[in-house]
Amino acid sequence: MSGPRAALVAGEASGDLLAGLLLQGMRQRWPGLQSTGIGGPQMARQGFQPQWPYEKLAVRGYVEVLRQYREIVGIRDQLRDRLLRERPDVFIGVDAPDFNLGLEEQLRKSGIPTVHFVCPSIWAWRMKRVEKLQRSCDHVLCVFPFEPELLARHGVAATYVGHPLASVIPMEPDKAAARTALGVPATGEVIALLPGSRASEVEAMAPRFLAAAAVLQQQRPGAWFVLPALPALQSRISQLARSGPSPRHLNIVTGQSHAALAACDVALVASGTATLEAALFKRPMVISYHTHWLTYLLMKPRHLQPWVGLPNILCGDFVVPELLQSNAKPRLLAGALRDWLDSPARMRAVREKFVSLHHTLKRDTAQLATDAIEKVLAA
Template structure:
């Protein structure tokens, strides 16, 4: 039997760590005993991944001021990693998301004859059409998580495979709300609002207080409602501080991690734009998407925006199926009003809720594939080429 390939990987942030962990499942099923190293997080570590740096070192928020403050450290890591990989060459390098970090690294490695795979097509269909040429230079193959992406990449001469979205298999088609509520100490009759202000420190600084102020207004309108927020362990203390600053105090239940249990348990979620919104859609939950960032970052992003939607559920459904309140529109009052509309609809079991669940069920079905196996098969073909 041939030895397993030598694999290097880089995953940025919590969502990339989750995707990379699932990819490692497929690679290790294909090649028992496979080892991988590079940059990763706890999900990858559970699969035996050797992290030379933790993925949180790559986590940034926005395009300008936040990035500039961290740029020296991030570029230093990339320089050291590039040198290490060129000296001790892997059979394949897999960049998982984090395109600002990974695509440049992939281009250098590919130019040196190392095969490169990029997992998660950068959202050239939403924000950054200018990245197409960079993807073509950087990746031998792109693993796509949305069904329309391979045809789009093929128009630009980029090889790609649709592998489905891993979260569509992790999250059950019919979530067990009763079990999730029992896990969190909630009762079936409780009205529950989940608050997800992001998993990065800069996101929490920009968004959490805003969301908590909106939740305080919701609490005034519905005094019996239960408010719950899942916190990344490193950010729990900061979230507790912001909760008290908003006046919520002990009215907010903060749990460490458990974001999937929180989404399964809630009636409605107030949620920051990002991968978590797709998770909420897969849990079939009504949501209000909100987001704020540094004004200069927002100005730069707006100039690159190609679609009217920001939230992934709306982009994939190509419709404003859930409200988006972004930047100046994201006020506590507006977020509260949109949240109360969903809570009222849930309380009356309205047709609006039924229609939303049907849209999200169809979305879920379109994203379900055997992602670990399909991704591993695609990588095996690349290595055999």
């Protein structure tokens, strides 16, 4: 059975996960779907044919991007030329707005319909990016409920589709099964360490997280730590654990970030999509991030809200602590984790907030997204 030809670009592990879930829904609607572009293993499981792996684009920060700018621009130019020749029925940019929006604008000008999945966080920073959305996108698939109205005020067509992870992550995670699967004690305290999915994030955050865990281990000798790592980064993380401070009870596991979040009592998480995953698992967390000082200097004045982490942004309050830049010190991170573990009532209260958030974000994303894409294809 024939189906549409779709080109997609996902620029990091979280985008690969979201795109994989989207492709699953598209294949259910269009069994003959053909898809190609830039992506990773989650997309490949849905029949996606990658022309480049997403790791080529997985770079954070202004300063860091400059080091790989020529290669990234070269990839975008090659992909653009290929898509202009092959003329897919639709192009779907999955997050990665710095890469995708410029590409979408050029494809749209040539008559190729464009959809952007995950609205750029214009409500948090870089509000002027909405002008780029106007030029680049025929339609935006929004994962947060307040976004379509905001975009409509600027003439951008959009649909709230819910967050795909809210349908994948169970409302009641099975902690006992996850602990068994990861080989950590069934009882006692377990802390998940999630230092990021990009190589540059791991270099910046993993040593801090491991050192914080070592401090906490001294104070709580019975605690266990689980660090899920992408296969490409696992050896480097293991090397960092051997060469610097790290806890005695540490399991570095391949992938399995969801199992780690299900198994843990509290998580230490690098700012990004993983913070939302932790919230959907109803886990108290400490959010942290540290980037090049110049990148931080450039980004800070553009930030429109007092929060950085998605759970805090969506709840409109500092429901979990954020320790950024100069505050991302092992001693402070360990203290913030300890504060959670020492306050069961506070942990229960934040879990209740996250249950409410989960219900808000849970929608039939596959149906809503493919309905919107079908309208774009028919236009």
